[in-house]
Amino acid sequence: MALDRIEKILEKYFEAQTSIAEEKELKDYFNSPDVAQHLEQYKPMFVYAVQAKQEQFTATIPLKTNKRKSVVWLSVAASVAVLLGVGLFTFNHYNQPEQENLGTINDPEIAFRETQKALAMISESVNKGIGSMGYLNEYEQSKNKIFKK
Amino acid sequence: MNQNEFMQLVNPFKDKLFRVAKRLLVSTEEAEDATQEVLVKLWNRNESLDEYKSVEAVAMTMTKNYCLDQLKSKRAGNMKIVHNNFTDREASLQQKVEDSDTWSWVERIMNDLPEQQKLIVQMRDIEEMEFEEMSKVLEMNEQAIRTALSRARKSIREKMIKTHHYGIG
Numbered sequence: 001m002a003l004d005r006i007e008k009i010l011e012k013y014f015e016a017q018t019s020i021a022e023e024k025e026l027k028d029y030f031n032s033p034d035v036a037q038h039l040e041q042y043k044p045m046f047v048y049a050v051q052a053k054q055e056q057f058t059a060t061i062p063l064k065t066n067k068r069k070s071v072v073w074l075s076v077a078a079s080v081a082v083l084l085g086v087g088l089f090t091f092n093h094y095n096q097p098e099q100e101n102l103g104t105i106n107d108p109e110i111a112f113r114e115t116q117k118a119l120a121m122i123s124e125s126v127n128k129g130i131g132s133m134g135y136l137n138e139y140e141q142s143k144n145k146i147f148k149k
Numbered sequence: 150m151n152q153n154e155f156m157q158l159v160n161p162f163k164d165k166l167f168r169v170a171k172r173l174l175v176s177t178e179e180a181e182d183a184t185q186e187v188l189v190k191l192w193n194r195n196e197s198l199d200e201y202k203s204v205e206a207v208a209m210t211m212t213k214n215y216c217l218d219q220l221k222s223k224r225a226g227n228m229k230i231v232h233n234n235f236t237d238r239e240a241s242l243q244q245k246v247e248d249s250d251t252w253s254w255v256e257r258i259m260n261d262l263p264e265q266q267k268l269i270v271q272m273r274d275i276e277e278m279e280f281e282e283m284s285k286v287l288e289m290n291e292q293a294i295r296t297a298l299s300r301a302r303k304s305i306r307e308k309m310i311k312t313h314h315y316g317i318g
Contacts, residue, residue, distance in 0.1 A: 020277050
């Protein structure tokens with residue numbers, strides 16, 4: 001290889017103006033056995049650059065995280081489903097009997113009496129309420145005295 | 150994407166990430182931890198990976214940021230830096246004599262460069278990346294990268310010539 005070409009590229013190299021191809025040329029030259037003596041001093045730089053690229057990453061990559069995550073979510077979903085199921089079941093189980101207990105009366109006479117009793121109870125409490133409405137009449141009268149139409 | 154597909158995607162550049170991490174963190178163990186961390190983070194982004202134009206560039210940026218953070222937090226918790234520099238230089242002088250004809254002291258010279266220059270030399274001279282790629286990862290323009298690269302190469306040359314002369318004299 002022409003020596004002055006190498007010298008020229010080397011000069012450009014230190015100004016960071018070389019292309020990847022030119023840098024490869026330098027690496028090839030300096031990694032060959034016959035380097036001109038006055039350029040010998042640059043040899044280690046280029047020998048090292050080639051050697052340093054040989055180093056490899058040998059450790060394993062722990063990639064289990066993603067799977068573990070989905071298992072966690074699955075178990076969370078499963079336990080929520082079980083809890084909901086049990087909860088709904090017990091809720092229905094304890095609430096239903098009370099509603100059925102209301103029952104029905106088959107004998108019409110007893111039914112009539114029971115209805116009367118119930119209605120009487122309602123009218124009694126309604127009358128109690130109306131009783132206190134009597135006071136309002138007093139207000140009405142005094143209002144009419146003051147604001148005569 | 151399943152694990153096999155992910156490994157196939159990552160395989161071509163995982164060594165590169167490791168070497169960049171090692172350039173910055175120096176220790177092999179720490180570089181391995183950093184690479185693992187970055188790859189796991191990448192795996193967790195699994196679904197969105199297709200959106201990136203270059204997964205490699207993303208991974209490289211993540212590695213760079215992770216390592217720089219790592220160094221920053223180490224420095225915050227460790228005040229012995231000045232002293233370390235001092236002892237380091239003494240040790241390397243001794244070792245320079247021992248292995249003056251091997252390339253391992255080029256590595257030591259590189260360890261003395263500022264972090265940004267280390268990254269740039271690693272990416273360009275060792276990984277042979279184009280300036281365009283580098284400017285994406287480093288978030289710098291090409292001209293600034295060239296300037297820093299030229300400076301780094303010259304300071305490596307300077308130190309190397311010095312040791313070369315020591316070797317002769």
